[in-house]
Amino acid sequence: MMRGRITSRFGARSTGREVLAGLDLTGRSVIVTGGAGGLGLETVRSLLAVGASVIVASRSAPAPGALDGFANWRHEPLDLASLSSVRDFARRWADAPLNCLINNAGVMRLPLSYTAEGFESHLAINHFGHHLLTLLLLPGLRRAAPSRVVQLSSGAHRRWPMDFDDLHFRSRPYDPSGAYGQSKTANALFAVEFSRRYGADGVTANAVMPGAVLDTSLMRHMTADEFAALEQQMKPIRKNLAEGAATTLWAASATELNGVGGLYLEDCAQALPGSTDRPGGVLPHALDPETAARLWEISARCVGAVA
Secondary structure (H helix, E strand, C coil): CCCCCCCCCCCCCCCHHHHHCCCCCCCCEEEEECCCCHHHHHHHHHHHHCCCEEEEEECCCCCCCCCCCCCCEEEEECCCCCHHHHHHHHHHHCCCCCCEEEECCCCCCCCCCECCCCCEHHHHHHHHHHHHHHHHCHHHHHHCCCEEEEEECCHHHHHCCCCCCCCCCCCCCCCHHHHHHHHHHHHHHHHHHHHHHHHHHCEEEEEEECCEECCCHHHCCCCHHHHHHHHHHHHHHEECHHHHCHHHHHHHHCHHHCCCCCCEEECCEECCECCCCCCCCECHHHCCHHHHHHHHHHHHHHHCCCC
16 A cells, blocks of 8 residues: 555446535536547536536537536537647637646547647647647636646556657657557656646646546547457456546545645546556556656647746
């Protein structure tokens, strides 16, 4: 057991609705990227059910009927592959108070591709877009402090530290799993450096491993054989959408995390140390402060943001 490890009364099979039961988030503003489907939509529904005001930030709006019965939400277009789209979104929000930003959107196992800025697509969408978005929304987060940022990471980080010599797969052989894994390491490292920089302002960030949730469009680029193999591998630890949203919602609301940032969370608790040969846990390279600071400086230059 880690000294001072933060845990909760919830666990791997808890649902998001159970995590939020008894809370009243009326008057709290939340932005959920990728909130139109999958885990993002489940997260939005759970937040709306306890009174939060939610902005669904995504390329497409939720499907008709997806949020029937809820009134306190709206869709705002956001394409994280486009830095100009990120800036447009942030301008529309201006500096309105923001209690929580949930950086949920992501892509996985894409064929090799690059954005208009020349960034490998996993790193661009999963990390760079969210890096810029969070910094542009920082005035609103400060106005609402204490406030939180939730970064959706993944157990895929375990085998893929940052390769600063070739972040964008310009010279090394392209591996879609590696590109995804590196971007998920970046998500965790962002929480470390963001909290170091802005925790004193009352704004903290934590990374979340939602669990093995396969019922989302994130898997759409896998072949049938690849998906079948993944299903078999993840069968003992597979979660449904309600269970997958639980740690995200715990990170967004738990009193145990008041003023706490820079952690990697899993199953509604601070993750234990992990290894590359078994599921679960966090590897040191995803929480290393020097690596986090280096990635921050590179990212700030890439997106043209003030570090």
